[in-house]
Amino acid sequence: MKNKRRNRLFQAFGAAGVSILLAIAIWQSGMLTAWENKVWDTQSMMLASPSPRSEDITIVLVDQQSLEWAQKNMGISWPWPRELYGAILDTINRHQARGIGFDVLFTESSSFGVSDDTALGTAIAKSKNFAAGSIFPGNIHGKLSTWPDDIPLPSLATTATLVKKTDNTPSYNFLTMPIPEVAQNAAVLCNVHHDPDQDGIYRSLHPLVFAVGIPLPSLGLGLYLAAHPDTEVSLLNQHLSVGDAVIPMNISGQALVRFRGPPGIYTRISAATLIKDEMLYRDGEHTDPAINRQLRKKYVLFGFSAPGLFDLRPTPVGAIFSGVEINATFLDNLLNNDFISPLSQNLKILVLSFSTILLGLLLAYFSSPIYMTIIALFFLLIPPALSFFLFFIGFRFEILPFECSVGGTIILSFLISYMQEGRKRRFIKHSFAHYLSPYVIEQLIEDPDRLQLGGDRKELTIFFSDLEGFTSISENLEPDQLIELLNDYLSAMTDIILEEEGTIDKYEGDAIIAFWNAPLETPDHAVRAVSAALRCQKRLKELRPLFLKQCGHEMHMRIGINSGSAVVGNLGSTNRFDYSMLGDAVNLAARLEGANKQFDSYTMISESTYKLLNNTFFCRELANLTVVGKKIPIRVYEPFLPSEYQKKKKTLETFSKALQNFYIGNFESAVIQFNTIVDEDPSAIKYLNKCKVLQENPPPQWEGVWALTSK
Template identity: 40%
Template sequence: MAKKLLYGFLVGLAAAAIAAGCRYAGWLAPPENMFWQWRVRAFAARTPPSERIQVILLDQNSLDWGRTENRWSWPWPREVYAPIFSFCARGGAKAVAFDWVFTEPSVYQVADDEALGAAFKSVPSSVAAMFLGRTSGDATAWPPDVPRNGPALRGLDDWLARGGAGEAVMPRASFPIPEVAAGAALLADVSGHADDDGIHRRTALFRVFDGAPVPSLGLAAYLAADPGADLRIEPGLLTVGPHRVPIDAAGRAILRYCGAGGRRPAFSAASIIQSELRLREGGTPTVDPAVFKDAYVFFGSSAEGLLDLRPTPASKVLPGVEIHATALDNLLSDRFLRDAPEGAALAATLLFGLLGGVLAALGRKARHSVLAFALCLPLPIAVGFAAYARGYWWPVAAGETAALLALIGAVVVNYATEGRQKAFIKSAFRHYLGPAVIDQIIADPARLRLGGEKRELTLFFSDIEKFSSFAEKLDPAALTSLLNEYLSDMTDIILEEGGYLDKYIGDAIVAYWNAPLSQPDHAIRACRAVLRCRRRLAEKREAYRRRAGVELKARIGIHTGEVTVGNMGSRDRFNYTVLGDAANLASRLEGANKAFGTYAMISEATWSRTEGKFAGRELGRLRVVGREAPVRVYEIMGFAGEALPAFVPDCERALALCAAGAWRDALAIFERHPEDPVCAVYAARCTAFASDPSRQWDGVWSLTEK
């Protein structure tokens, strides 16, 4: 366990280091962006956009209406936009922001530009668009005919003096025509900000041109409605009136899109123009101007041909004006996302790596590895979702990579080490244990203890009756073939019952149960093996007789007791075997069968653990050679419920009479069953005691030979 924990820890540590390195190298950007998209779309669909922000779109229906109903070709006459301003003012809009840069004079003469400028001026809180860039734009300085009416941004000089802030400074600009610039309350940058893959995940709330801060369209709409709002910047924070916006070193804020697909309900430009014209004529508008009461109104385009559709994590394409509206929505609701603390993100990456490594390392089976993957891989994603709900942008890909690498690494290490372990177990035990038991050890190697230990085992000793005498009659080839077949049959049964084959000693078999694996029913397994071995031998006895001319019978002794079990031998050569008095007693019981003419003798210690699953009879109390303490022994004769010979109950009654000293009564019963070797043995003993009443018996038969 400790070793597995160590290499799981080391694998997890290495995986976390690799994942962190990949993140800082930028190699995890594609999966990170995918995880970003999942979160944005999941939360946007459940977050309704603010009703304080309204959007008017110049959509394809509006273009079609202008062309068919009014014969307006594109670009439209600029005086057409005047009803939009009038309608917004009529409804009581807080501000009107146009996401359209009028950089060139109208093709419909100066009067058309003047009409548009007057429309902007008719709304005191109107915002006109300009465009800032690094390579695009005609102006490199603020034109003298364009008023510098932008907001004052406190702390700007100090902030610009810092490293990354230079990204906010734009060297080139495209300004609107003077009529529009003079009519608008503020000019706003509509260039937007896309990440390296072109996706708009962040917004620059302001940029700097020619030393002057230029707000984005969303921020400008807020400032146009509240020109006295305090605007202050410091590292990591932009303060806008009562609102605090977390920003990065370049002044960018992370957008939290709202509404399904990042969209909000919008009005078509045609419906607004029609409504205003109907109101002027005393008619009923299709849109109630009251919907714009105290609203920030944005005007932009959604028609594909007007080229202002931007990719966002919330949807494949979104009108650019909606991104500006989202920025203002986030500002008003104080729900811009903030970057997770770098230290916390690194710690989480390390944690996910360690967790994946340790869990996979501890797994012993394939299903454990599957469970480790199922637990660890969703965890970084779940943390990312939870952090998003709390207003934090949490990097997921590094944690996911760390967990995945750690899981794979630990599984590979597990496979390599356990592969060697499995090979060792199979090579070490395939001749001594059954396949099912070996599979159990391989499935759970922790159950295998090869060091010396004290353990209660049930021990099995068997020997072929009169093997030496018939071995002399057979040639070596026939003897070897016969013995191999016999040992194979007996061994197969022992292994099938979960026994451990300790050794062969000539024709003798030594085996035991409850090691190296724990087997609570070891006594039952051993007794079942005894009966199966005897029955297999009985089935093949006739075949052995025809084949070799021998009567093959085997005596078996079984005892349950505590022994020392483990690897024993020299430094270079050793065997997994047992030592102890219990092992010697099992061997003595095998030999004690000769004294009774039986073939399967088990001790009381074994018999008492068989839970009544077998049938047999008591043989008495024995004192075997080399052991002072007597042991009560039984002959196991069959499985519980099987019919026993008629002499069994008589024998048990006669034994009780012997214990009471009623030798003649016992003898009378024993003599009824001369076919039973046990009855014959006891009849002889009863005769001896009955003929000499002076002899005393302590209830124990002492054997004089092994």
């Protein structure tokens, strides 16, 4: 048992350990990144279609409709003069937006002249909450390597004790600034440089980068800071605190964006609509009140969505997603404080290791193919289920490393189980081939757990048989003749026992010892044992003429059968053993085989076996006797095949009546009745003689028990 437990532990930890190491190695190599991103995209699509979004965000877009309207009604083609941006900005300010963020690079002076830039600068100056997404940092290209003296430092840079660069925060050596009219008048200057993942999909943004040593927020964060200039910002390790909100970042300093749904879920206003509204306002005409509802107290982002303006990006939830809408989604996450947090690497490895080891243990201890399949499927479903659950509560959980580890453990466990199964099959065939039927062996091979080796107490039906007068027969035969006779006889009897799903315990010369209900459960074990006994007697009768020619004697077989509790298992040394049985029930079956001599019967079963037959066979009560070594009497019976019983029915009925008189001590009546059937029933002769002895020597206290004095 200890070795078995040790082997299972070795199997569990071996399969799990190898799988964990391989999964971590593959994981760390980056081989799973592309596939994991696809899984994340699928998950984002399924869980963001669409999810609740902030009603406080409005996006103003230069869409295709705006370009066509400006061309048709104003004769202005792209690029627009910046005074149009100023008009849009004036409209937004007039409707008292909470904050304004422009996702536009104003790095070059206007082609329409200085006055055009001045008009834009004037409009920005009127806004106290304007965030300009106009700084483009880089490590190779950029116009400046230091912050310009004429541009005020960003507010984040002045809180140096709170916002300091960490190892995972991106840093750039150069930057390209917007024109002074924008840079000097904007409340917040923002970084607009964001790289997609290796497959070109935008899944995350850098909330904060450092360019020439100066911290720059993303446009979404910058717009929030422009609207709430007193907000305290602090950067600690992989977390950026913004007021009460926390932005979790990965080791690259990126924040994973929780997309709310496909493009177009936020309130959208065409830029042309705001230009027309501003023109009406300046002409003293009535403006559209719906615009006020869309802008008042809102966080307003301005950007491009017209296909020709090249600001469309692929995301997990849509292949055509405007850059400004990605920034809007980031701002939405910030307002709701529900960014997706990456789990720590140590925690993921711990969970992976624990779940894999648990799987290995379960597969080792529940080695049935059905159980292993159920456990395997359950553990394969755990990572996606856990990933979906964690997504809802705000965590990203990589599925594939866990599936690799789980899958590896499953494959190795099934492989180990298959190899062990092969050894177990060979062991079963080697151990049982000589004393179990092929059918039973196949059943054991299909379900080895049904085989309880090493000793088990079970309810058995035990079969003992012996040839009558075989000593005399063997003395008159040459050795080769004796072996041939025995082999013919034992083969015929063994075939029947195995056909009835019995187990051959051993052969002792001409004796056969067998039992039922082990190693496989056989609910009708008593019926099968008695059936085997009757079939053996019938087969021996058929073979008797052949055996008579071989040995010169008629061969008769005595059989004793008993049902009861016995210990059964492999008995012997580690190198050589027999699957055998021990117990009083076994000894009684042996005694009943010998008791046949006292009654000239050839098949005797105990009362315990008789009760288990449930009238399957016709039986006559043969005696109430005590065997040698036992004081408690038992009733014994003689079973018959139906055809044989019908032939002897009248004789057996007379025997039964005589036996009842014998039990009550009415020996005179018993003698008369037994005397009428002595020619048909050898057992009646035995009882007739017994009655005469008892008449001559009456016992002092008669209990109807025939006490055997020999085995």
